[in-house]
Amino acid sequence: MDHEPDREQRYSEFVALLARHDVSIRRFVRSLLPSRDGVDDVVQDTALECWKKFSEFNSDGSEDSAAGFIRWACVIARYKALSWQRDKARDRLVFRETVIERLAQAAIDGLDQQELEQSAIESCLARLPDDQRRLILSVHSPGQSIAAIAQETGEAARRLYSKVNILRKRLLECVQQRLAAEVGNG
């Protein structure tokens, strides 16, 4: 049997699903690794593995199967994240396997809430006074490492870091409240 045209079509379908869920997969992987290091590697391994196993994934092009894809991909990503951390366990801080399992389960359970959470973050951010919003965004912008600020020992850096943490906590509380309200209002 000639598989080529069929394979081509499956591939386009795969690429479309991957493109659509890239952000979710990336976020999922990030939440299982202790830092951004390795996220690219794990996402890449996951994508390749997903393609290899794509024939096992039943897709009929429906919304349900699109939602199924992300869950399926996350399960694969979880294994990839586990094995990446196993490799690195000797030379850096990594999560225990039991912790990764718990994080993975909770993150998969939370996939449905992603959009709500994103819009809660955006509106909480919009509520911050201008100068605070500027500060929090500036330390999170590319090239600016909050980690570098956190590791500096100077008084000014410490003050800045604690200010940033206060803002992040405030944002978290706000997001928490908004999500609770969202559930409450059906």
Next chain:
Amino acid sequence: MDEATRTRIFKAIDQSISPAEFDRLQDAIEQDDEVLTEYLRAITLCESLSEIAAGQSAAELTAPDASPGRVPQTESMQRSVARRFTFGQLAIAATLLLTVGSVAFWLGQQRNRTTHVTDLGEQTEPTRESQIAGHATLRRSVDLKWPAHGSTYRDGDVLSHGPLRFEEGVAEIDFFCGATLIVEGPAALHIESDWSVEIARGRIRANVPPAARGFIVKAAGSEIVDLGTEFALEVKSENARVEVIDGEVEIRGGEYDGNHLLTGQRQWLKGSDTPESLDGLSTFDELQRRRENAASERFAAWQAHSHELRQDDRLIAYFPVAGTAAGRVVRNEAATGAGLDGKLVGPVDHATGRLGSTSVGLKFGRPGSRVRTRIDGEYPAFSFACWVRIDSLDHVYNALFMSDGYETGELHWQIHNDGRLMFSVMVDDTQKVRHFSELEQREVETAGLARVYYSEPIWDISKSGQWFHLAAVYDPAGRKVVQYANGKQVGSQEIIDKFYIEKLRIGAAEIGNWGQPFRKTPWFSVRNLNGTIDELAIFAAALTSEEIAMLFQNGKPLGY
């Protein structure tokens, strides 16, 4: 959750955590669902912040005024999605597995994805309808004093779910269901929904029209369900009572469950105190009167400042619309005189200004709405400052003050529909500049060398109807462009050599729209403001940030 755990979470994310602390965090994640959830939420927050920050800092050097057909679709969301998409390595790895044709397809997908997300057709999310979280509006207030910690609001703001506290003053709050509360401070409320509010402290008068029947006020362990018209409530730490002013309420829960109260009847919900009636409460008329008085004081104070400002010899033109009479001309009150008066053209209406019912503003809202003036001369620097109420940003570019056309030395001051202020000066209209057009997916040639200086976003639909003091300082000698909103800096950029220009001009120009009298086609770009302007000052000098802050302070309306 304790502070230490929270701090540990952020330290872990920031990679500054010690091995011992990391172990404790792992224990907590395993043992406590709350910590687990919080950790995931913190990760999501930090990732989102990075993405939003990345989206905002994408440098932009294009000159949109030169190509009116270009409509950038790059909302910050899409920009950040584009940045996140880095499957390049996978594409290379994939060549091992796939035919050349498929890889070409893959790469094609990538290119589309990183430049123009909406081209992906069915793979994209539908455009998200704009949404605001909230249940009520702070309609108006007098002398509100907000606590040092906690949210603060301005008149007209949407109030969302959660606490609302103030120490002094009176606020009138319209719930979306139609119920209105007048609340006297010190007050502590918790807004629960369009239909319910909990009062922990404060004196309240609730007006409930038929459309809002069933509105619930919770206090002292009971629910007061309004069955129509008006009741008063006072909640203190030691006692709480309700009194029906007109109509009927039902009490649910607590000691008096099932009680109905009719006009004139009172009930202590908790504790008891004097038998006096609650008649000291503010009424709607009183609030209105107090507000009017406060507004006219503010107006008088502004007028004094405005008269003083007219003496400033750096002024090129000054239009204090708020204090002028209705007519088809808006007077230039600077020493430069009547030659610079603005002429109202097309559908420009007089509306209430920012300083209460006696003040006047110019309402723009339709494609033909404009105020025209002509300001000749050459200037070494510009400072523009205006008070504007933005109702919506309907167009891609929304005009504040624009020179006609766009010739060398002339300026454009406008607002992008993503809420960023834009200020630009044409540096050389004889040059042709090539740049990459996102819309057309190719290099396009546009006439003129200019740079648009953007501020950070200052507006979104939740700010609709609020008054803003906006300012832009274009300072060639100081080599910088600084923009302000409500007295605070919201953008500062360097003028690099390539975009340096010494002699600035205005020429024929418009407030609230863009005139293109010499265009070669019948078509014109729609850039009218949808909103109201009630003061505009133009200086031939670079004002300092202290001076801009002072303009804001001297002119701010009530509640700012």
